[in-house]
Amino acid sequence: MCRFVIYKGTEPVQLSHLLTRPCHSIINQAFDSRLRLDHRRPINGDGFGVGWYDSVYDEELGVQPCIFTSVTPAWNNVNLVRLAEKIKSPLVFAHVRATTAGTLSLDNCHPWSYGKLMWMHNGGISDFHKLKRKLLQSVRDDVFNWVTGNTDSQWAFALFLSKLPNPSAESFTPAVLQRAMLDTIAHINSLLEEYDITEPSLMNFCVTDGETVVATRYISSRTDEAASLWFSSGSTFSEYAEGGHYKMSKTDKRENLILIASEPLTFEKADWMEIRTNHMVVITPKMNLLQIPIVDKFYVKPSDPAAPHRDVEFAAAKGFLSPGLRRDTISRPMDAATSH
Incomplete structure (x- = not known):
């Protein structure tokens, strides 16, 4: 299965603090997952990608993110280690890939960017080959010609771009990005x-314009559990013991940084809260975090007795969830549509 991590902070982070130094960083998860084992394909060695925005705007460089991808295993790429030690950014997307659809190529490595926007996906659209032609008919001509890969993930991004009033706009409000995400699903x-x-289809999508982040934990089922997704927030994310042992610290009430991850980056359970199934998470430019229910025929109210008892077997069989990781093993998340 694939995994991703998102960082948004008031201050830029050195990429190595997310990618290479933590003992349970996303790179280490690619070959040594302690919290969620994929018994089908335990190694995420089908490429990786990291995208980031400049800490300071430079007119010559523009507003678009920079993306570095490779089809080599993430843990064996010396260039990634070198870059991670020298780059800082206030907004980072990182993704490690285990192919479920599409060939092994740079074109199929997440994340992707279009203008100011960046996108990645954890999950899969079931029987995508059956509906692909019909989906392509809904993609704008300018976006259609931009697509270079053959994955359901990139075509989902193309569909998202086609739901925007202007995918090449210089700015997007959180509401516009939220609406396009809901329309895409x-x-x-x-x-x-x-x-x-x-x-069921697993649609953990995430998109950003460098200021707002929108992510979903979603499955097209009322009874099955979605691919896991967690968040952590605080004032600092730092190493507290040798060997890459990191923790989230909360020295005051301000939220200086927010992490969203397929799998927690630390073994400190109190650091992480699970995002509710079939909910959207929005991080606003002012660092407010909202959880908003995606209300459709697959939505189950938290008050429904069935809500905490979704079946984990489907996601686990696909390699997107461990049966041992249930809501009762970690702190409960916020109620829907509340801020953090």
Whole structure:
């Protein structure tokens, strides 16, 4: 299975503090997952990518993110280690890949960027080959010609871009990004229904324009659990013991940084809270974190007795969730549509 991590902070972070130094960094998770084992493909060696925005705007460099990808295993790429020690950014996307769709190529490595926007995905659209042609018909011409890969993830991004009033805009409000994300999920669900595809699709999407972050933990099922997704926030994320042992510190009430990850980057359970299934997380430019329910036919209210008892077997069998990682093993998340 794939994994991703998002960092947004009031101050830039050195990429090595996310990617290479922590003993349970996303790079180490690619070959040594302690918290969520993929028994189908335990090694995430099908490439990786990291994208970041400049700490200080430079007119010559522009507002678009920089993205570095490779098809080599992330833990064996010396250039990644060198770059991580020398780059700082206030907003970082990182992704390690285990192929479920699409060939092994740079074009299929997450994240992708279009203008100011950056996107990555953890999960899979079931029987994508059946609905692909119909989905492509809804993609704008200018976006269609931009797509270079053949994964469901990149085509989902193309669909998202087509839901925006202007995907090449210089700025986006959080509301515009939220609306496009909801429309993208609804569109995919309509195609799944049209083609009578009953196997659930896992749609943990995330997108940013460098200021706002929108991420989803979503599955097209009322009874199955989604691929896992966690968040942590505080004032500092730092090493407290030799050997890459990191923790999130909260020295005051301010949220200086927020992490969103497929799998926690530390073994400190109190640092992390699970994002509710079929919810959207929004990090605003002012560092407010919102959890918003995605209310459709697959939504189950938290008050429903069935809400805490979704079946984990589907996601676990796909390699996106460990049966041992349940809500009762870690702090409960915020209620829907509340800020943090």
